[in-house]
Amino acid sequence: MPPDLWTLYALMLKSRLFEEAVAKLWHDGLISGEMHLGTGEEAIIAGVVANLREGDAMALDHRGTAALLMRGVDPVLVARELLGYPDGLCGGMGGHMHLFSKEYLAASSGIVGAEGPAAAGFALAAQYLRPGSVAIAFFGDGAMNQGMLMESMNLASVWNLPVFFVCKDDGWAITTKSVEVTGGGLNERAQGLGVATVEVDGRDVSAVWEAAHIAIERARSGQGPTFLHAHCVHFEGHLLGFPMVRIADHPLREMPGIAIPLTLSILRPGGAPLRDRLAGLRTVVASVLSTMRDPRRDSANDPVARVRATLESVPVRLHELEDQSQKEIDHVFASALMEVPS
Amino acid sequence: MRSMLFTQAIDDALAQAMADNPRIILFGEDIPLLRRNLLVRFGPGRVRGTPISESAFLGAGVAAAMAGLRPVVEMYMVDFLGVCADALLNHASKIEAFSGGKWTAPVVVRVPCGGGYGDGGQHEQSLWGWLAHIPGLTVLVPSTPADGGGLMLAALQHDGPVIFLEHKLLSETWLEFLGSGARSTVQYDVPADGAKGPVPQNWEPVPIGKAxxxxxxxxxxxxxxxxxxxxxxxxxxxxxxxxxxxxxxxxxxxxxxxxxxxxxxxxxxxxxxxxxxxxxxxxxxxxxxxxxxxxxxxxxxxxxxxxxxxxxxxxxxxxxxxxxxxxxxxxxxxxx
Incomplete structure (x- = not known):
């Protein structure tokens, strides 16, 4: 029996509001270093996590906040971890790329593709200690070129491990278009390793939920791993302050800093003939233009807005839910920012 | 005397070497964006991006060096060498010994290192001691723009594998990409003399192994x-x-x-x-x-x-x- 859309929307909204608040803290300088948000992939995370139960494990990538929140980890603890406080989820030691919850068997890694071996190991432990439990690996399309992930799919296949490999495909490997660095098809790769595959629109939470439900039940009943290929967009690009998104948002401000050294370099004597230089320039220009036309900039790709549109027929309930969610998140951050340790 | 930023100096010396030696090629993750100034001068044939497949492209860099190229292989961070340590530990460092001194792998591995900007323990390690522990690897850690460029030139002339570590706190581009994200709301304790300084008009190699x-x-x-x-x-x-x-x-x-x-x-x-x-x-x-x-x-x-x-x-x-x-x-x- 699938959960109703309201439940899934509530999960997605909680994550979205939380991460929007995180983005503000980051812009205000209260969070240092990199910040990879999961905004844009909420339908994938919600559709999968809503199928989990006690004893299931999650191997998370560098954007694991959404999955942890939806799984039920205390959002105040996550917020205080991102702020680097000693009473954060990981004592301020991990930060957003290294979030761990032993209670929920959830482990993050900032190493691309490391979710594969981790999920295989969690699934192996499940076979011995928690029969009927599964392990999820969340990763991006960039990770599909990482050897250890491919090896893990093979291992899961030959050991019949209860792993659900979830590929959140946004078409980008950091600043490089995946199609430019990826040979063949992702589904065919998984199939070639003996892993069942299913492809869905990752902006559609119902579609993800149903695909995940079938795959996870398969794994629970000992029928082995499945690869989910789910398409989505990341509104912020790879990380907050992402150079390509900055260019798209503020071309006049950002372009001189890029164009001037570029022009000086292309005019310098020594190096390639003009034809090759122009080919290089075309690559750079194409990259900038593709950012301008990026589907990341199209709100029609927002999974939260998409599910919301289907719930608008019941406006009173919708607004109640949204007000309640906003209040909860406001409360979370009010609590998280209180008692700042000296 | 010119003055340059840390990464600007390294790139400038690298460009000088690339103009002199057509066998130098450059590849790594996101290189078309990160080294776009080199891309438009030397063309896509010599400056190329890779998949996130460190084992494959670093291992390929080692063998390409054995076969006559002078690859500069870049990776986002020294921490990620953990993914592809085999190429250095069991291959690049061993070729000269295993071949009885008859064959070398003159690959330059250029990787950002170091902390001080809040990225955590999987993205801020130094690891030069870990790398230097392996016989057969040369490990360089410049602290100024002048040494950055000079050591890069020396690395490109060295007849063996070189790990070139570029501290992120000194690098204007890495610190912006990974630390500030162009925010004005965060400050880091950046050593001024390391981040910017005088550099020679024409790059000369800074000798390897000289303090x-x-x-x-x-x-x-x-x-x-x-x-x-x-x-x-x-x-x-x-x-x-x-x-x-x-x-x-x-x-x-x-x-x-x-x-x-x-x-x-x-x-x-x-x-x-x-x-x-x-x-x-x-x-x-x-x-x-x-x-x-x-x-x-x-x-x-x-x-x-x-x-x-x-x-x-x-x-x-x-x-x-x-x-x-x-x-x-x-x-x-x-x-x-």
């Missing part, structure tokens, strides 16, 4: 590398007011170590403080004590290093990485 005395001092010798050099210089300046004369030796190359220079300065002061952003145990700091002891030099010894996994929280991180405060305390301890 440089940044500051002469008669009471205590600090030996360091990378950002640690600048922290040591700040500490030396502060200690001057206490009447303590501190010298600072910048190793510049971790492997091979400039044993002669270390012994010479430590023999003069009789007090050695090692400042090392890399891990304390089984690393550069211990190695330097052996260098001194093996020469029969008796000296007082202390070290200021990173002892644990680097915390994410900025405040904890500052306490973990070598700081001016800890260095001053280390010097005073040696003076007691």
């Amino acid at each position: 440089f005395l940044r500051r002469a001092g008669g009471d205590v010798t600090i030996v360091s590398v990378g950002v640690g050099v600048h922290r040591a210089l700040e500490a030396a300046q502060a200690l001057e007011t206490e009447g303590i004369s501190v010298g600072v030796l910048d190793l510049r190359t971790v492997s091979p170590l400039d044993n002669a220079a270390v012994r010479e300065v430590v023999a003069l002061t009789g007090r050695l403080l090692v400042v090392d952003e890399d891990y304390e145990g089984f690393g550069l700091s211990g190695e330097l004590s052996a260098v001194v002891l093996e020469a029969g030099i008796s000296c007082k010894y202390a070290r200021v290093c990173t002892q644990t996994t680097i915390p994410y929280a900025r405040q904890l991180e500052d306490q973990t990485l070598p700081s001016k405060l800890r260095i001053c305390a280390g010097v005073r301890q040696l003076m007691q």
Whole structure:
């Protein structure tokens, strides 16, 4: 029996509001270093996590906040971890790329593709200690070129491990278009390793939920791993302050800093003939233009807005839910920012 | 005299070498964007992006070097060498020995390293001691723009594998990409003389394995590398007011170590403080004590290093990485 859309929307909204608040803290300088948000992939995370139960494990990538929140980890603890406080989820030691919850068997890694071996190991432990439990690996399309992930799919296949490999495909490997660095098809790769595959629109939470439900039940009943290929967009690009998104948002401000050294370099004597230089320039220009036309900039790709549109027929309930969610998140951050340790 | 930023200087020297030597090619993750200025001058044939497949492209770089190219292989961070350590540990470093000295792999592996901007323990390691532990690898850690460019040129002329470590706190581009994200709301303790400085009109190689005395001092010798050099210089300046004369030796190359220079300065002061952003145990700091002891030099010894996994929280991180405060305390301890 699938959960109703309201439940899934509530999960997605909680994550979205939380991460929007995180983005503000980051812009205000209260969070240092990199910040990879999961905004844009909420339908994938919600559709999968809503199928989990006690004893299931999650191997998370560098954007694991959404999955942890939806799984039920205390959002105040996550917020205080991102702020680097000693009473954060990981004592301020991990930060957003290294979030761990032993209670929920959830482990993050900032190493691309490391979710594969981790999920295989969690699934192996499940076979011995928690029969009927599964392990999820969340990763991006960039990770599909990482050897250890491919090896893990093979291992899961030959050991019949209860792993659900979830590929959140946004078409980008950091600043490089995946199609430019990826040979063949992702589904065919998984199939070639003996892993069942299913492809869905990752902006559609119902579609993800149903695909995940079938795959996870398969794994629970000992029928082995499945690869989910789910398409989505990341509104912020790879990380907050992402150079390509900055260019798209503020071309006049950002372009001189890029164009001037570029022009000086292309005019310098020594190096390639003009034809090759122009080919290089075309690559750079194409990259900038593709950012301008990026589907990341199209709100029609927002999974939260998409599910919301289907719930608008019941406006009173919708607004109640949204007000309640906003209040909860406001409360979370009010609590998280209180008692700042000296 | 020109003045350049740290990464700008390294790229400039690399460009000079690429213009002179068509066998130098450059590849790594996101390189078309990160090295776009080189891309438009040398073309997509010599400046190319890779999939996130470190084992494949670093291993390929090693073999391409054996077969006559001069690849510069870049990776986002030295931490990620963990994914593809085999290419260095079991291959690049072994070729010359295994071939009886008849074959080498002159690959340059250019990787950002180091912390101080809140990225946590999986993205801020130094690891030069870990790499230098392997015989057959040359490990370079420049601390100024001039040394950055000069050592890059030397690396490109060296007949063997070189790991070129580019500290992110000194690099204008890496610190913006990974630290500030172009925000004005965060500040980092960037050593000014390391981030920007005078560079020669035409690049000449800075010799590999040659340390440089940044500051002469008669009471205590600090030996360091990378950002640690600048922290040591700040500490030396502060200690001057206490009447303590501190010298600072910048190793510049971790492997091979400039044993002669270390012994010479430590023999003069009789007090050695090692400042090392890399891990304390089984690393550069211990190695330097052996260098001194093996020469029969008796000296007082202390070290200021990173002892644990680097915390994410900025405040904890500052306490973990070598700081001016800890260095001053280390010097005073040696003076007691």
